[in-house]
Amino acid sequence: xxxxxxxxxxxxxxxxxxxxxxxxxxxxxxxxxxxxxxxxxxxxxxxxxxxxxxxxxxxxxxxxxxxxxxxxxxxxxxxxxxxxxxxxxxxxxxxxxxxxxxxxxxxxxxxxxxxxx
Amino acid sequence: xxxxxxxxxxxxxxxxxxxxxxxxxxxxxxxxxxxxxxxxxxxxxxxxxxxxxxxxxxxxxxxxxxxxxxxxxxxxxxxxxxxxxxxxxxxxxxxxxxxxxxxxxxxxxxxxxxxxxxxxxxxxxxxxxxxxxxxxxxxxxxxxxxxxxxxxxxxxxxxxxxxxxxxxxxxxxxxxxxxxxxxxxxxxxxxxxxxxxxxxxxxxxxxxxxxxxxxxxxxxxxxxxxxxxxxxxxxxxxxxxxxxxxxxxxxxxxxxxxxxxxxxxxxxxxxxxxxxxxxxxxxxxxxxxxxxxxxxxxxxxxxxxxxxxxxxxxxxxxxxxxxxxxxxxxxxxxxxxxxxxxxxxxxxxxxxxxxxxxxxxxxxxxxxxxxxxxxxxxxxxxxxxxxxxxxxxxxxxxxxxxxxxxxxxxxxxx
Numbered sequence: 001x002x003x004x005x006x007x008x009x010x011x012x013x014x015x016x017x018x019x020x021x022x023x024x025x026x027x028x029x030x031x032x033x034x035x036x037x038x039x040x041x042x043x044x045x046x047x048x049x050x051x052x053x054x055x056x057x058x059x060x061x062x063x064x065x066x067x068x069x070x071x072x073x074x075x076x077x078x079x080x081x082x083x084x085x086x087x088x089x090x091x092x093x094x095x096x097x098x099x100x101x102x103x104x105x106x107x108x109x110x111x112x113x114x115x116x117x
Numbered sequence: 118x119x120x121x122x123x124x125x126x127x128x129x130x131x132x133x134x135x136x137x138x139x140x141x142x143x144x145x146x147x148x149x150x151x152x153x154x155x156x157x158x159x160x161x162x163x164x165x166x167x168x169x170x171x172x173x174x175x176x177x178x179x180x181x182x183x184x185x186x187x188x189x190x191x192x193x194x195x196x197x198x199x200x201x202x203x204x205x206x207x208x209x210x211x212x213x214x215x216x217x218x219x220x221x222x223x224x225x226x227x228x229x230x231x232x233x234x235x236x237x238x239x240x241x242x243x244x245x246x247x248x249x250x251x252x253x254x255x256x257x258x259x260x261x262x263x264x265x266x267x268x269x270x271x272x273x274x275x276x277x278x279x280x281x282x283x284x285x286x287x288x289x290x291x292x293x294x295x296x297x298x299x300x301x302x303x304x305x306x307x308x309x310x311x312x313x314x315x316x317x318x319x320x321x322x323x324x325x326x327x328x329x330x331x332x333x334x335x336x337x338x339x340x341x342x343x344x345x346x347x348x349x350x351x352x353x354x355x356x357x358x359x360x361x362x363x364x365x366x367x368x369x370x371x372x373x374x375x376x377x378x379x380x381x382x383x384x385x386x387x388x389x390x391x392x393x394x395x396x397x398x399x400x401x402x403x404x405x406x407x408x409x410x411x412x413x414x415x416x417x418x419x420x421x422x423x424x425x426x427x428x429x430x431x432x433x434x435x436x437x438x439x440x441x442x443x444x445x446x447x448x449x450x451x452x453x454x455x456x457x458x459x460x461x462x463x464x465x466x467x468x469x470x471x472x473x474x475x476x477x478x479x480x481x482x483x484x485x486x487x488x489x490x491x492x493x494x495x496x497x498x499x500x501x502x503x504x505x506x507x508x509x510x511x512x513x514x515x516x517x518x519x520x521x522x523x524x525x526x527x528x529x530x531x
Contacts, residue, residue: 002205002280087205087280087282088205088280088281088282089230089232089279089280089281089282090281090282090286090290093232111279113278113279113280
């Protein structure tokens with residue numbers, strides 16, 4: 001078995017603009033994903049908007065500077081994640097493809113293998 | 118070392134590399150180690166066979182030798198290795214899965230996995246399935262050896278780290294996965310058939326790799342019509358290999374090729390495959406392309422080609438696989454059926470097609486129709502445009518020849 005991080009990226013403005021009906025359909029789709037994954041889904045969360053992120057970087061004085069906002073400014077922001085445990089990449093792709101963000105035109109997911117110990 | 122042994126090892130390399138490597142990789146579950154051991158087994162054959170004689174089954178000898186090398190290496194460095202996870206391989210292939218139990222299919226589907234970029238798929242397939250050296254693969258794609266080595270290393274690392282499974286796809290995914298494999302084979306063939314730049318028009322090693330791959334896939338999955346069709350298509354295009362370039366290295370158009378040099382046996386084999394492939398319903402892209410190539414291959418001459426049939430097949434093809442290049446070829450066929458004025462009309466809408474804006478064959482086709490209509494200054498302009506769009510020296514020499522011919526005729530006319 002192998003663990004993967006599924007990173008969910010999308011256009012935050014489009015996420016914010018969802019109607020209540022769309023939001024509840026979206027949540028239902030995530031529940032369906034979790035049910036389909038069963039024990040393979042180890043965890044996952046939705047994240048607050050990237051505008052409330054805080055980033056820390058080293059500064060030349062040996063300390064760190066704090067900045068308001070995400071680490072990387074990108075058009076598509078990280079909106080949530082899952083950690084899954086499946087036999088191989090084909091299984092990870094098959095499961096991740098069930099996420100509603102894969103079907104929507106303004107979002108998508110990235111699958112990253114987690115280094116095994 | 119006798120010439121017999123050298124020839125036998127070369128033959129075993131061509132015929133058995135994929136099998137030896139694939140079986141070794143399933144055993145080692147490590148592509149790098151399998152590559153090393155397979156290579157060593159071939160080197161060992163050159164040393165051992167002069168003493169022992171050439172074995173009855175060279176492939177089996179090489180597989181056993183590679184496997185023993187792997188065992189030694191694994192015993193020696195079991196602690197050092199394992200910086201990357203092992204290949205995900207199914208423990209024991211079920212007896213019911215038929216073709217999926219073949220190691221070569223596991224290998225080819227893994228090399229052409231959709232999670233790898235097309236560049237990586239092609240490089241891995243040439244290196245691991247066809248057994249080309251990294252230098253040869255680099256040369257085929259006109260990149261530095263170091264660049265190609267890095268590309269292959271990164272692809273192998275992704276297979277291990279992302280756990281791309283070492284197996285053939287399940288039946289429900291076979292269609293899309295096979296498309297990727299056939300796309301790779303086709304790309305290798307076309308790269309070899311018209312080398313993008315350089316002084317030679319054909320790179321025979323790549324063409325042979327592609328045909329070898331298509332033959333292997335056809336042998337392992339005889340019921341997949343798309344494979345049958347692709348094999349037929351490659352064989353039919355390949356019969357023109359020797360007649361496409363004159364003794365002096367000049368490009369010879371299909372219209373002017375010496376058809377007596379075409380291998381009739383190969384055409385016969387391919388035509389039977391086309392018939393077989395067309396039984397698949399609905400017909401597939403490669404089947405229709407192969408049928409078009411078969412009409413050309415079986416025509417006694419360019420003039421006596423059944424252009425009505427060719428236009429009809431392009432009409433089917435554009436429904437299945439619509440692309441500006443298909444439209445261009447269809448327009449050329451219309452010109453052949455109905456005359457150069459009709460051809461020019463058929464080409465006209467394509468001039469606004471952005472995908473063809475830098476496609477030299479469009480300018481060349483226009484130039485040819487204009488020349489035949491006697492519109493010489495316009496023809497000269499079109500040849501000039503075509504010349505700026507190809508880097509292949511053989512094609513350039515052909516176009517330059519036509520250009521000066523047209524200019525002379527135009528001057529003569531005043």
